[in-house]
Amino acid sequence: MINFDDILKNYKTKTCILSVEKLDDGTYGNIKVVAGNQAHADDIAGITGHPFVPGCPYEMCFPKDMNFEDFATRCAWGGQPLHTYVNLYQMGLWLNMFMIPFFSDEPNIGYCIYSYDVAPRVDEDKMADLSGDTASKVLTTCIKFRGSTDFLVTVNEIISDIRDICEADHCAIILLDRDEKMCRVMGESMREGSGYESISNFFSPEFYDMVLNWENTLQGSTCIIIKNEQDMEEIKKRDPVWHESLVSAGVESLVLFPLKHGTKLLGYIWALNFNTENTVAIKETLELTSFFVGSEVANYLLVKRMEILSSIDLLTGTKNRNIMNNRIDRIISGKDVLKEPYAVIFADLNGLKRVNDTEGHNKGDDMLRDAAALIQSVFFDSEVYRAGGDEFMVIATDMTPNILSTRISDLRDRADKTDNVRLAIGAVCSSDEPNILKAMRIADQFMYADKDRFYKAHPELKYR
Structure with missing residues (x-):
């Protein structure tokens, strides 16, 4: 013995x-x-x-x-x-x-x-102490990211490479958006003739909940690999809802790796119906590849978030003045072309200074937020900017004079039903003035004329 x-x-x-x-x-x-x-x-x-x-x-x-x-x-x-x-x-x-x-x-x-x-x-x-084949595949991924000029195109190339490595029917990066409570596909590849369609076609609140539970299904493991019926039975015990989904989709084998940056879970890489004979090599390759992909995805998401934050007015959630000016410059230069007919609308809060001085800036901020929400709800299909102070500008495409008139009437009615929002509004359609700078100037003049009418009707609300 x-x-x-x-x-x-x-x-x-x-x-x-x-x-x-x-x-x-x-x-x-x-x-x-x-x-x-x-x-x-x-x-x-x-x-x-x-x-x-x-x-x-x-x-x-x-x-x-x-x-x-x-x-x-x-x-x-x-x-x-x-x-x-x-x-x-x-x-x-x-x-x-x-x-x-x-x-x-x-x-x-x-x-x-x-x-x-x-x-x-x-x-x-230790991370570099890998087989030559694995190291070569991971290095290829890193080089593609470093030389990328279009991140999303590169991600799709890498996902296609991963599908080839796994010899899988379908491969995808699925991101979790916890703020919006939804999933997004960042990259996807399908074998021709596999019969699979884009995983995004199955996205729903129920699918999001299922993906959210994968972290529990992992039970602390670095990945989930289903290569035979015994593994599938284990998944059935851990997550019967997901198991039923896999069976109904004809999945016989699966590789699932979490994409993480630090401790934050970003999403997952998965490959369906892969070559189970190469399980060890696939696991070794994806363990390291997912580490680098997670880092690159995190950097991309951070940059996109910074771009969004730099373009958004943080108080109201509308686009800010810098983005508005850039948009106008691009329209004037011909780089951007607005779909005709379009309209330019200016809306200015009546009485904001009075509220700020007598009730405090917190109340004034509430007015601005409420006004922005009203404008965005009425012009839900348009570009809404905070032009500065108490003034908003809207660029609305596919906006005929009749539709514009209806929208403005709706905006006034909604404002009248609030306790704190009264708007002065001016608007011009491109059919009346095709030059956007002139249209903006005329709409601004109409807005101030509307403001004068408001204070003549309500002199008690005028505040100097």
Whole structure:
């Protein structure tokens, strides 16, 4: 009988020996930690609070993980020496792990030596310690991002590359927008003749809820890999709603990797119906690729958010004056062409200065926000800008004089039903003045004439 302790005492790193049971149907059964060296025993005692017991189920030492079970089975029964370096993001740790097949004279039990180390920070040298093929594929991804002039086009190229690597029917990046409570596709690739259509066609509140639950389905693992019926049954236990969706879509195998930046979950990369014979290589490639893709996606989203913030008036949520001026400049230069007929509308809050001086700027800010909301609700299909102070400008395309008149009447009616919003309005259609600068000037004059009429009708509200 083999004395495992004699073997393990020669290992300085945390090391144990795993046994993997092989069932009659060819699937694996119980996985146990049959022995461990002192470093392993100390680690388990420190993490779990109880002493290491040789022969215990592996879940007593390590988190239950489908990918760990797959690695142990491939190593113990398939004779494959395996190595991976992964981010245990829920624990804030990086795991460097090695599995080496070990001799067994038992017909239904396989063994492997498992050595591992964890650290709170990524080690670039360990990350680079990959097979040449994997390193080449990951490097290609990095080069494409660095040389990109159109980020979204590059993402689609990379997703197509990933689909080819996986030999999958469908591959996509699905982003989670928690503010809008919806999913978005950033990149997608489908094998011709696969019968799959864009995943965006299935987006719904129910789909968003299902994607939101994937983090729970992962159960702390770095990814989900479904390669056979045994894995599919495990998903059925963890997430029956998702399992039903996969079965109904004809999914037989799946790779799902979370896209993260730091601790923030951005979304997921998935590949459907992949070549399960290359599972180990696919996992190794996507573990590192998803790390870099997550970083690039996070940077892109940050830049887009900064662009939005720089274009939005933070008080009212409308577009700001700088964006308005840029838009007008582009129209004048001919770079932007407005769809005819269009209208220019100016709307100015009556009585804002009086409210600011007598009731405070918080009340005045409420007036501005309420006025912006009214204008945006009426001109829901138009460009609404805060031109400055208490003044808003709207550029509305496909706006005939009759439609414009109806919209302005609606805006006045809605304002009259509020307690605090009274608007002076001026508007000009392009059919009356095709030059946008002249149209703006005339609309502004009409607005001030409307303001004069308001204060003549309500002299008690005029405030100097």
